[in-house]
Amino acid sequence: MTTARISIDRTNVVAPLNRRIFGSFVEHLGRCVYDGIYEPGHPTANEDGFRLDVVELVKELGTTTIRYPGGNFVSGYKWEDGVGPRQSRPVRRDLAWHSLETNQVGLEEFGRWCELTGSELMMAVNLGTRGIAEALDLLEYANGEAGTALADQRIANGRTEPYDIRMWCLGNEMDGPWQIGHMTSADYGKIAARTASAMKTADKNLELVVCGSSGSAMPTFGEWERVVLEESYDHVDYISCHAYYQERKGDLGSYLASSMEMKYFIDTVVATADHVKHRLRSQKTIQLSFDEWNIWYLDEHQASEEVNDEWRIAPRQLEDVYSVADAVVLGNLLITLLQNHDRVTSASLAQLVNVIAPIMTEPGGASWRQTTFFPFSVTSRLARGEVLRPRIDVGSYDTAVYGAAPLVDSVVTADAETGTSAVFLVNRSQTESIEVTIDVAGLGATSITEAVTLHDADPYAKNTFAEQTRVGLSPLAGAILADGTLTVTLPPVSWSALALA
Ligand code: AHR
Numbered sequence: 001m002t003t004a005r006i007s008i009d010r011t012n013v014v015a016p017l018n019r020r021i022f023g024s025f026v027e028h029l030g031r032c033v034y035d036g037i038y039e040p041g042h043p044t045a046n047e048d049g050f051r052l053d054v055v056e057l058v059k060e061l062g063t064t065t066i067r068y069p070g071g072n073f074v075s076g077y078k079w080e081d082g083v084g085p086r087q088s089r090p091v092r093r094d095l096a097w098h099s100l101e102t103n104q105v106g107l108e109e110f111g112r113w114c115e116l117t118g119s120e121l122m123m124a125v126n127l128g129t130r131g132i133a134e135a136l137d138l139l140e141y142a143n144g145e146a147g148t149a150l151a152d153q154r155i156a157n158g159r160t161e162p163y164d165i166r167m168w169c170l171g172n173e174m175d176g177p178w179q180i181g182h183m184t185s186a187d188y189g190k191i192a193a194r195t196a197s198a199m200k201t202a203d204k205n206l207e208l209v210v211c212g213s214s215g216s217a218m219p220t221f222g223e224w225e226r227v228v229l230e231e232s233y234d235h236v237d238y239i240s241c242h243a244y245y246q247e248r249k250g251d252l253g254s255y256l257a258s259s260m261e262m263k264y265f266i267d268t269v270v271a272t273a274d275h276v277k278h279r280l281r282s283q284k285t286i287q288l289s290f291d292e293w294n295i296w297y298l299d300e301h302q303a304s305e306e307v308n309d310e311w312r313i314a315p316r317q318l319e320d321v322y323s324v325a326d327a328v329v330l331g332n333l334l335i336t337l338l339q340n341h342d343r344v345t346s347a348s349l350a351q352l353v354n355v356i357a358p359i360m361t362e363p364g365g366a367s368w369r370q371t372t373f374f375p376f377s378v379t380s381r382l383a384r385g386e387v388l389r390p391r392i393d394v395g396s397y398d399t400a401v402y403g404a405a406p407l408v409d410s411v412v413t414a415d416a417e418t419g420t421s422a423v424f425l426v427n428r429s430q431t432e433s434i435e436v437t438i439d440v441a442g443l444g445a446t447s448i449t450e451a452v453t454l455h456d457a458d459p460y461a462k463n464t465f466a467e468q469t470r471v472g473l474s475p476l477a478g479a480i481l482a483d484g485t486l487t488v489t490l491p492p493v494s495w496s497a498l499a500l501a
Contacts, residue, residue, distance in 0.1 A: 001489075004394035004408045006423075007207050010442035014387040015341040017413060020167075022380040023122065023348040024063040025292060026110070027071035029097050029355050030317030033105050035363050036353035037113060042364060049104070050113050053367045057359045058117045058352065061373060062380025063165065065120040067291050067348045068110055072096035072173050075128025075180040082106015084157050093311060095180055097151070098187065100313045107142060121163060122291075122348070125195070127171030127188070128181030132195045139168075139202055149271070167207045167346070169234075170195055173214035173242065175224050180223045185224045189231025196235035206236065207345075209238040209289045216243065216265040222448035224274055229276040231284065238289035238346060239267055244296035244356075245329060252459070256428040256493065257405035258329050259336040266340045270369065274336060276319040286294030288343050292350035293333060295326045295372065318355045322370045324471055325459040331375030331495030338379075339413045341387045346364045367469035371461075374454050375495045378473070382422035382450070382499050385415025390423075390438075391437060408434055408490065414443055421445055423498045427490035430459070434490045448486070450478035455494035 003302050018155065040109045041047030069077060069310075081090050083102040087102035107123075114121045123142065124329045125135040142163045144151030151162070158231070173179050174188040182373055196208045210232050225239060243265055247255035266288060270313050274288040297320050306317050313390055322330075337344050358373035392410050396404040414421040421443045427434050453476040461471050476496050479488045490496055 001406065002395060002432045004392065004436045005435055006393070006410055006436060006438040007391045008412050009391070009440065010234045010388065010414060012389045014339065014389050015345070016342070016386050017383055018119070018345045019064045020346040021337055021341060021344070022063055022376070023065035023067065023291070023346060024069065024351040024352040025067040025071070025348040026069070027355065028069050028073045028077075028094065028101055028352070029071060031354040031361070032351050032357070034102070034314035036355070036361055038105050038109070039361070039363060040354055048109055050116060052366065054353060054359060054361060055116050055318055057367055057369065061358060061377045063349070063352065065122045065346065065348065066114060066123065066352070067169065068122060069120045069302070070096070071172055071178060074124040074126050077126050079107060079126075079141070083108055083154070098307045098311065098316060100311050100317055101314060103349055107160060107163070108157060111159065120167050122167040123168065124169035124172055126325060127174065127191055127195060128179060131191065132198050135195050135197055136202060139199055143203065144231045166205070167209065168199065169211070169240065170210045170236070171211055173233070174211045175218055175220055176214045179361050185220065185227035186231065189228040192228065192481045193232035193235050196232060200235060207238065207289065208234040209240050210239050212239040212269060212281065214242050216261065216268065222268055223268055223497060225272040226276060226322065229273060230279070233276055233280055233282060233284070233286070236286070238287045239269060239273060241265060241288055241290045241479045242292035243290070244292070244294055244297060244298055246299065247325065248298050248299070251295055251400055252325060252400040252430060253402035253405075255325065256329060256430070257333045257399050257402045258333075258410060260402045260405060261327045262333055262336045263340070266344060268466050270343050280374075287345045290344050290347040292348060293337070294350045294356050295330055296320060296356045320356050321464055322372045322464050323460045323462050324371055324454065324456045327371035327375055327454050328426060328493055329455055330372045331379070331424070331454070332428075332453040334375060334379050334412045335409055335424050335426060338383070338387050338413070339389060350375065362465060366468060367445060368463060370463055371454070374473050378452060378497045379424060382497055384420060384422070385417065387413055388412040394434070403425055408436060419444065419501060420449075421500045423486070423500070425488070425490055425496045427492060427494045430490050431492055433492060436488050436490060438488070439484065439487040440481070440486045440500060443500060445481065445486075447501050448479055448498055449501050450497070450499040451479040451488070451489060453494050454495040455491040459493040
């Protein structure tokens with residue numbers, strides 16, 4: 001059997017865990033909002049029309065900060081359409097996703113949904129068709145104290161307390177030709193800087209995210225970040241990263257190593273941000289907000305006919321059904337985000353319900369967990385305290401896309417307060433179980449309190465409407481902890497987690 005060794009140095013701390021790394025994303029797209037989190041006629045719906053079965057699943061998933069309302073959608077959005085009496089809200093065409101927006105859910109309802117789920121709201125402003133004035137108006141409406149026109153309008157609409165939204169995205173993917181109002185890096189850098197400066201004049205403690213590239217494959221990747229940051233550096237706190245992965249041409253080996261691309265992406269953006277920092281002689285370090293990441297069968301989506309000539313309300317769009325292999329890759333991407341948590345301090349799994357999502361629903365019917373639900377929920381539940389960088393000694397396998405890829409990847413968290421720790425592991429081998437010996441003496445752990453794995457004899461097994469619980473977690477058999485050494489056997493194509501005390 002192939003073997004691997006992992007050693008954990010308790011002092012090799014990446015960063016204290018910031019729970020914003022477990023964020024997600026709700027966009028007015030397809031059935032994410034309508035027929036997703038919101039379905040007034042559903043048997044579990046509350047007085048706002050929110051499905052409580054979905055609320056329970058969101059809580060179990062363990063998401064924290066939720067980015068809203070887009071995405072591409074935000075670049076044509078008028079936030080005023082989504083506040084005030086629902087019966088007078090306009091129906092509009094959403095040009096981004098070629099559908100009809102009823103505006104029955106807006107800031108007010110979504111704010112209440114966030115309270116219901118215990119989520120922090122992260123808001124995006126429209127810099128596609130709009131600008132500084134509308135961003136400031138939204139900020140005043142959302143966060144203003146009583147006594148100014150828009151804050152008073154919010155209060156008249158029934159919300160007395162300000163929402164106190166801390167994180168704001170300055171538009172969305174403005175580098176993408178598909179984006180409504182997309183711009184050059186210099187144009188966007190200027191409007192982002194001016195909008196950010198004005199927003200911080202209103203509230204200097206806001207945390208602002210400037211748009212980075214919509215993907216590392218963009219021809220402008222790197223240069224976009226440099227130019228945008230040179231314009232906006234003093235006024236912003238984060239630069240966004242967006243990355244989606246999928247298996248292509250049946251090359252599962254490369255796909256299982258997708259994290260290597262994410263690592264390259266992070267390293268490039270960090271290098272560029274720090275280059276600008278030093279050029280500007282700035283004292284400030286820009287953080288990365290990985291505010292869209294996931295598996296997305298984008299090639300298939302682009303070839304599909306789900307967007308046609310009709311203008312429909314909540315059409316079925318981007319409803320990818322995920323396999324065990326997808327979940328293993330997602331678990332590995334989350335490991336990578338944690339390994340780089342000193343710079344990636346906020347992230348949003350895109351998206352939350354129905355649209356490339358861990359949670360699926362049927363109108364009037366069931367809600368269920370996709371395979372990708374499991375690594376996310378377990379990591380969010382077990383990760384506590386500080387993130388540690390383990391040393392991993394393991395062989396590699398050849399991939400067509402990334403060259404030699406390590407067979408095992410891992411990250412560790414340790415909580416000094418409770419004396420507990422957690423180890424997250426991926427086996428990327430398609431054929432072999434791997435026995436991993438982990439030196440956990442430095443963690444002071446004496447017992448295994450939980451050991452689970454996500455694996456299936458068929459790496460393409462899925463949970464579907466017809467078979468909603470086909471795939472789930474199972475106990476990680478044979479894990480032993482003795483004399484400061486943890487020994488586990490990871491099945492092929494698997495993601496695993498162990499909690500220690
Ligand atoms: O998450 C789906 C879409 O992907 C978002 O709207 C956009 O920002 C990205 O291209």
